[in-house]
Amino acid sequence: QPVLTQPTSLSASPGASARFTCTLRSGINVGSFRIYWYQQKPGSLPRYLLKYNSDSNKQQGSGVPSRFSGSKDASTNAGLLLISGLQSEDEADYYCAIWYSSTWVFGGGTKLTVL
């Protein structure tokens, strides 16, 4: 089972909200990790969106709008990325990452379609 699991795809309408999940493998407690989120559009380098550990320990990437936010769901052992007020330009791949056991681990990525 992978360390981080992300759904392959997600669809949402313009103006709506999109909720991305990044589920940690059983036995790895989401409460112990900072979750990093990246956006990547076709042909472009990854863009750092934010990192989230708790509401008092989080960081927004430079120039990233506040409609991008992070959180955690302890009940599902998942890190979450929420994008509100979806725009067509938000269509991209979204990756989560954690620093785990002296390695960086990425999730497989979720492709967001805004339709």
Place this chain on the structure above:
Amino acid sequence: EVQLVESGGGLVQPGGSLRLSCAASGFSFSSYEINWVRQAPGKGLEWVSYISSSGSEIYYADSVKGRFTISRDNAKNSLYLQMNSLRAEDTAVYYCATFGDAWGQGTTVTVSS
């Protein structure tokens, strides 16, 4: 302006070697941990290697351990990746990245005969 610029990519035969470089500017390079991350065509992001700000801690992904060597020269604001015994599956765009806001544009490595 924070900038990372990779170089050194190219076409190499299986079993060959390449040395990637990453030149940093616009921030205090010597204070930052930094990594190499790669992305194979049509695939997701894969972390390759990490080096601490001083160079005293180094880690590798299992897929490259024993073949790749990361190093840095803080006096030259530069990061390196020596890649030996290259395989077709090493074909990817290689990025240097702090895992925060600083990511390079990437350099393409193609391993093919």
